[in-house]
Every structure is written in C-alpha cells, then in structure tokens.
Amino acid sequence: MLKAVIFDDEYIVLKGLKMIDWSKYGIEVVGTAMNGIEALEVFQTHRPDIVFSDIRMPGLDGLQVIERILEDKPDTICIVFSGFNEFQYVKRAIKLGVTDYLEKPITIPIIEDAIKRVIEKINIQKSVATLRLRWEDSREELLEKATLDLLLMGEGAESRWRECFGENADAVRNVTVYALSEKCPDLESNLYQIVSVSNGEEHLLVVFQFQDEVDDLFQPLMDWIEEKNTYLGEGRTYQKITDAKKSYKEAKEALRYGRFMEEGWTRFDNIGGETKVVGSLSEQEESIIFHIRTGDKPGLLKQLDSFIHQLNSERLIPDVVEREILKLVYLAMEVAKETGEDIDRQGKFLPHLEIRKLETKDRMFGWLRSQMEMIYDWTRNVRQLTKHDAVNKACAYLKEHYYKDITLQEVSDYIGMNPTYFSLLFKEEMNQSYIKYLTNLRMERAKALLREGHKVADVSEKVGYYSSRHFSDLFKKYVGVKPSQYKI
Template sequence: MLKAVLFDDEYIVLQGLQMMIDWSHYGIELVGTATNGTEALTLFKETQPDIVFTDIRMPGMDGLQVIEKILTAAPETICIVFSGFNEFEYVKKAIKLGVADYLEKPITIPIMEDAIKRIIEKINHQKSIASIQLKWEDSRVELLEKAILDLIMLGEEAIPRWRENFGNEAEQVVGVTVFALSRKSSFLQNHTSYKVIQVQSGMEHLLVVFHFQLECEELFEQLVSIPEKLSIAIGSGRTYKSLGDAKKSYKEAFQALRYGQFMDESAWTRFEDIGENPQISVNLSDQEEAIIFSMRTGDKDGLENQLDTFIKQIEGSRFGPEVLEREILKIIYLGMEVAKEVREDIVKLNNADFLPHVEIRTIHSKEKMYNWFREQMETIMDWSLEARQEIKHGAVEKACKFIKENYFRDLTLQEVSEFVGMNSTYFSLLFKEEMGQSYIKYLTQFRMDQAKKLLQEGQKVGEVSAKVGYHTYRHFSELFKKYVGVKPGQYRDSF
C-alpha cells in the first residue's frame, strides 16, 4: 500500500480531506498531517511517504521550501501542491522543482479524487516501465553470461556472439583471464583497465576478466589483498591476448583451484604456480584430469575410485575390443608420463620388459582386462611414490638453497623446478609436502624477511623493493602489508 501525507495550515481542509476521501479504496494509507512547514518536514522524515499533498502557503516554512527539501532528499517522491488563483508565480516555481501536479483552491472532493486517480495511473505506468526495463536488463545480462560461457567452452567459434552481447567495449578488449572460485563471490571490482563478469555453470563459479590493457597493477592488488575472512580459494588461468584461448584459461583456472585447495591455499593460486607438463595434452577429459590429480597427490584410494569410475564409463559406452584397448592404454601411458614428472629416469618405467601395449593383446576377456588395467596403474603409482620418497628431501633442500641465492631476481617456479631436475607441477606438490607451505609462499616469506632487515637499516622502500625481487613498488607494498601487517614505510619508520 502507498503512503501519503497532507500538509495545510487550515484545520478544516485537513479534517475534510481526511474524513471525506476513502484513501484505502485507492490503495493509499494516510500516515499523517501537518499544519506548518517545520512539522511537515519532521513528519516526512519519520514516515517516508510515497505521496505528499501540500499547500503552498504555510507558516514557518512555506510549501515550496518543504518540497525543495523533500525532493532533494527523496527525488522519487510524488508531490502535489494546493494553490490559490493569484499564486501563479509560486506554481511556476513548484513545477520547476519537479512537482507532479497542482490543484487550485478551493479543494473539493471530486478534484482531489481525480488527482489521486491520475497519480495512481502515473505510479502504475512508472512501475510498468521499471518492470520492462528490469526484464530487459535481466535478459541482456543473461545473454551476456551465456555468450561468455560459450566463449570459455567453445573458444573461437563463440567470439561473434560474444561481441554482439558485450557491446561497444568489445573493440577495446586486448586480453582475457578466467578465475575459478571455491564458492560464489564478487570480490573483484571493475576498473577502467578491465571489466569483470561473474558467470556460473552448474556448480562452477567463475569470474571472467576482460582486459582493456594487459599490464594491470590494480587487478593484482585486489587479488593479493583478499581478506582472509572471506575464506575463499581462487584459481587463475593465464592471461591470453586471443579471446579464442579463453577456454585454455578456463581449464587452467580449475587446475589451479584444485591444486591450491589440495595444498590448503586460501585465497589465490595461479596456474603459473603449479606448472604444466608439455608431454600431457591440455584437452583431457574431466575423468582423465581426476586420475592425474590422484596420482600426483599420491592418493592411492582416490586413484582406485577414479579407475572404477573410468571403467564404468567405458563399460557404458559399449566399446569394441580395439577401442577398449586404445582407451585403457591411453590412461596407462598418461600415468607413466605423470610418474616421470617425479624423475624422468625412473628405471622401472624405462625397463624394456614393461610393455603394456604388448601385454594387453594377450588378454581376451573384459573382466581380466579391467583387473590387469588396475594392476598396471597401481604398479605405476607405487613406482612413483617410491621415487618420490627417494628424491623428495634432497630436491627440496637443493631448491631452498637456490631460492636463497637468487631471491632478488624474477625467480619462477619453472626455473627452480628445472634446476632440481623435476617437473614443475610435481615439484610444487613435493615442496608443499616437505616444507609445509607452497613454493610461492616460501619465496615470498623469505623475501619479506630480507626486506624487513633492509628496512630496519633505514633503506628507502623503492630500493628495498628492487633488492628483494619486486620491480613494482605497489606490488611489493601490498604484499609486505599482507605479510607484516603494516606498510613498508611505516615499518621502516618504527626503527
């Protein structure tokens, strides 16, 4: 129900309009009356009505002053003024202020009821327009989200539809990055250098960032300063200049999220921080990705479950013998590549007697083939875990020494992994297992410790930033505050 108030210094007018008009018949509740401007303004603040009926002439503060203050505070309020025949100048001013209608005195019941009907029609018309606009806006947002989902799923072929729905800014886009979230959140805010669109596909929560310029410190600052209280895990894919590569960034984002959650990383994990294996295709199925994940994380029970799921899938597809053999061998050789990530020269995998493609031809029943398949995968997993235990401590110790000697330059996960002779993805997992924290956190913490020593000596913040491996002052400053609790300049001044 709409709320209305009446302001007039004539008591008889107020009483008459209150008593003689059936306000509820029009869906209106008369919530109060006032006889002067000061009371009127107080009543308006208390009741926040939708409609104001007011006389122009009132003691203390006239109706025009009241209307001006009301429309400044709540411009959506509908105001109707009462005026005498000789008050045309006042009426003109009232119209300029934005009143919806004016009624000449004496105010009769029919005049008042006609005015109320016009107001109701106007309100209904405004609601109708607002509803249409809202539906149109919802439809436009829905179409844009659908176009973006198509872009990250299909790539190149979805670009024309994306351009059509993205609007004029599409021509300014120079890159795209996909972020996968552990739960729905809109922590990233739009900026002049990028636009963020939130989309959802089933249970997957995504933020897709369209860059208007590739170098963007503001985006990085938002990511590194995500409050711990949000309790959200984020995985980011790489930034690609070609929109057709959005699907690569999407797949990478979920890999980063998955590994980040496994390593108990709250906040942000980049795909660059977990690495990739160029020997393994980027176009793997979700099931194949899950098998790889179980092997890399040393989860034997998880591997058994994933193998069971894989067998059910291929059993349901009713493959012929040749296709069945090919699908099983694909997984076995995929498992071998994952095992070699620990150490390329795993002797048992390179043994001339390990010939799964020969052995599988000697098996002539599906049940035996499935059992053999499980045995092969479990054997590869055992070899991988054995090699992992043999090299883990030495590789991580060697890596830590290398980090301490080179922390002051742009030190990537790939470079450290190559130095210890290990695949970057496996190295990042082993590092976490051995050190209790991820490689990037270890490197950052070591850099912050060195920065504190230099700041305690009174060195300039910009110089310290460069000396500990950060070439962007703002980047260093945000990270320092996150790790230490205060800005680097404040920390230095405290000494």
C-alpha cells in the first residue's frame, strides 16, 4: 500500500481530507502536519510515497518543504494546493517538479480526481521501470550469449557481438579471457567492461579493455582468489576481438595447469604457451598430454582406457583404428622430446611398422598401452635425472637477470628445454612455480632498495616492473604493506 502525508495549517482541511476512503485507492494516510518544520519531521519519520501540501504554512512554506523533500527523495509524488491563484507560485511549483497544483477551496471530488491522476502516473512509472528492467536483463543475456559465441566461433560471431555490445564496441582496444574454478563477483571500471559467461561448468570473465593497461583489475581479482582459495587461468591479451577465441582456449589451459601446480593465478605465458604438439587436438588427446607432462600415470592410464573404449564403441575399420592409435603414440613421443632428449635416438623405434604386425583390435589396444607406459616411464626417468641441474641453472639465471622483463621462454631457451616442461619441472623441484620464485627474488631486492631510500617508481623499474601500480599491488600482497609505507 502507498503511504501519503497531508500538510496544511487549516484544521478543517486536514479533517475533511481524512474523510476520503483512501484505502480504495491503495493509499494509507500515515501522518499530518500544520507547519513546515513539523512537516519535514513527519516526512523523515514516514518516508511517504505521496505528499499533499498547502503552499502557505508557518515556519516554512509548502514549496520550501517540497523542495527539501525532493532533494532528499526525488521520486516522491508531490501535490500542492493554495488559495492564491498567482502565476509565480505555479511557475515555482512546476520548476520544483510537483505532480499537480490544486486551487482552494479543496473538495473531496477534486482530491479524488487528483488521486486518480497520481495513481495513473505511478502505474505508468512502474510499467516503464518494469520494461526497463526487462530490457536491461534481456540485453545482458543477449550480450552474454553473443560473447560466448565469440569465444567459440571467433569471426563468425563478431557482427552479432558488436550489435549486442553497443556503441562502445569500436572503443575496445584489447580483449583478455579469464577462466575461473567458480563464479566471480561483478567487477566494474571505466577502463574496461567485463562480461561474465558460463559454458557448462566453465566460469569465464571476458575483459574488453578501453585502454592498454588495466592494472586496477589485478588487486580485486587477487583478493577474491585468496579469500575463496580458488584458481584463475589467464589467457593472452589480443587486440583483435575475434582472437578472444584463442584467449579462451589459453585461459582454460592455464586454469588446468594452475590447479595442478596449486597456483591461485596462472597466466598462459607462464606455463609455456604453445608447443609443437598443440593444434586441433581432441579433449582426450589434450588430457593425455597433460598427464604425461605432469607425471600422473594413473590419470594417463584412465584416459587411455577411455580412448580405447571410444574406439571400440564406434565400430571403426582396422585402418582407421590403426591411424588413431599411431597418432596418439607419435603425439606422446613429441611430448617426450620436451625433455630435451630423444626417445628414439638410435632410430630403431618404428611404431608404424610394429602396429602392422598386429591383426586384432585387442592386440592393437594392448600394444598402445605398452607403448604409452614405456614413453611415460622414459620421460619420468629423464626428468628425475635432469631436473636438479636444470633447475639450479635456471635459478642462477633468474638471480642474475631478475631486473629484466624476463619471460619463461627466455629461461627455457637458456637451459635448452621446452617451456611447458620446464615450468612443471621447476614446480616439482622447488615446490613453487618459476614466476613465484622470480617474484620473491624481486620483492626481496625491492625491500632492500626501499630501505636505501629509493623512490617507489624507481624501485619498480629496477626490479623488472614497468607499471608502478602493478608493482605496488604485488608488493602489498607479498610484504603486507604498500611500498610507500614500507620505506618509512
């Protein structure tokens, strides 16, 4: 029910207006006042939807009261009445935004007509508000759908995305996709627009940047990750909108490795980026690569069983089964080469010849299991023999070059290893990711420089960060206070 108040310095007017059956209009009169000061007190107490007020009242006149009410609660419906039919009052009342202006003497039919007009206006406002909410909800849903299509289809979905994104589409300079292990709260900024989408159990944030740098996104996301003890994978940033499809795939890959490495925030570039074996691989093939790289033999064997079951259920001809098995074996051999060693150094391992000797599917499947286990065991053995020296060499390199804009690819090239393989090897040996190790090096050096009296901006560059804001956020995360507070 709507709440109304009546302000008039004439008792007979107040008494007469109370005789109206307000309830049939869905209105309850919750208060009255006979002067302007009291009127404001009644308004603050009841916060009504509708105000009926005389213009001439002691203390404050009705228009002064209305002015203060509308400043405080602009959506209040205000109706004024007066015995003074003067243009200046009408003009001032209209300027304030009153809904209706009634001349005295006030009769019950006049008030009831005014009430009907008010109710009609309120209903129109509600309808417009409802339509606006529906439109906003619909527009948001359409944008989410168009953005998901952009991630899945790329160029084929760009025109529809631009239509749904609106007039700011041409202002987007970069796009980055983040994959999360659970849904993230809404984040807002003038520097970017985030579209939150879901694809099955995948939770994604698609960040459309209006400027090249969005450093203010780092801290709220990092705070959320730490609060929820959850994971986030970050794809690369692209200038071309349709490359959101690439960033999406990278973000999913980064999230997967981040979970394995128990890193809250994992960037795709920090797990090695593309390798020779990526491309149009199936989910099963990508999963098999993952298990070989991460040293998960039970996971590998389970995925092999799933692969074999699928081949068996599709009733394929022998040539197709043979081709799919060989593809998987050669794929695993490429992964093994990421160690820097060659599993077939002598050139005697010829899978395509060996499988031709097998006459049944069961023998082919048994051979596949044995080959994959052999490749896995060989890879694992090489890892155990080489990881200590390789990681020590990498640590020495990082200590010497920490102040540069150093990349995983650069470190991997220095020690002669595949980037993805190296990042996993480093985690296994050091019990932390290479990027966390590098960050710790930089933070320790930053603390020393701050104690020596260097400016925060200078320290940021001296330890390898060219965005002082990003440096400050990281420093606070690792040290507990901002750089400017630490140096004092």
